[in-house]
Amino acid sequence: xxxxxxxxxxxxxxxxxxxxxxxxxxxxxxxxxxxxxxxxxxxxxxxxxxxxxxxxxxxxxxxxxxxxxxxxxxxxxxxxxxxxxxxxxxxxxxxxxxx
Amino acid sequence: xxxxxxxxxxxxxxxxxxxxxxxxxxxxxxxxxxxxxxxxxxxxxxxxxxxxxxxxxxxxxxxxxxxxxxxxxxxxxxxxxxxxxxxxxxxxxxxxxxx
Numbered sequence: 001x002x003x004x005x006x007x008x009x010x011x012x013x014x015x016x017x018x019x020x021x022x023x024x025x026x027x028x029x030x031x032x033x034x035x036x037x038x039x040x041x042x043x044x045x046x047x048x049x050x051x052x053x054x055x056x057x058x059x060x061x062x063x064x065x066x067x068x069x070x071x072x073x074x075x076x077x078x079x080x081x082x083x084x085x086x087x088x089x090x091x092x093x094x095x096x097x098x099x
Numbered sequence: 100x101x102x103x104x105x106x107x108x109x110x111x112x113x114x115x116x117x118x119x120x121x122x123x124x125x126x127x128x129x130x131x132x133x134x135x136x137x138x139x140x141x142x143x144x145x146x147x148x149x150x151x152x153x154x155x156x157x158x159x160x161x162x163x164x165x166x167x168x169x170x171x172x173x174x175x176x177x178x179x180x181x182x183x184x185x186x187x188x189x190x191x192x193x194x195x196x197x198x
Contacts (some may be wrong), residue, residue, distance in 0.1 A: 036145035046135040
């Protein structure tokens with residue numbers, strides 16, 4: 001069972017009030033050093049069996065047509081979720097590797 | 100200028116109506132082959148200069164304390180956004196690499 005991750009973020013020129021709220025709350029909780037926060041969406045699409053190029057192509061098309069609003073959002077990534085990360089996700093463990 | 104990505108998803112046992120709505124819409128738009136969809140949040144935290152281990156540690160703590168609700172959500176990933184991906188994100192191009 002494979003999974004595809006689609007990351008969608010507001011375009012840089014679009015105001016992000018949710019991100020601003022987080023950016024304002026961080027220093028109040030003692031987290032300094034962050035200059036900006038943007039909040040976006042992350043979709044995990046599950047497929048039967050392994051992820052094929054057809055699945056990825058369908059996910060890319062769905063990302064543009066259904067998962068994002070191209071007027072205000074960008075699809076910033078469409079990639080296969082590796083199995084190790086998926087296992088961690090299922091068990092609730094954080095994955096800390098660099099992308 | 101570095102960025103840290105925090106990915107937050109609903110726990111597997113928590114109902115995800117947004118994901119279900121997407122999963123229901125996909126076949127209506129001709130996208131078959133996806134068996135499940137889950138929708139989560141993606142935060143991009145920007146820091147001045149390069150991302151240090153202190154920044155990453157602060158981001159991990161903020162992810163647990165502010166960016167997620169530990170009762171219903173898991174922090175599935177905290178990682179440095181690589182510069183190439185960040186540039187693509189800024190220019191609105193999709194990044195299609197595997198994770």
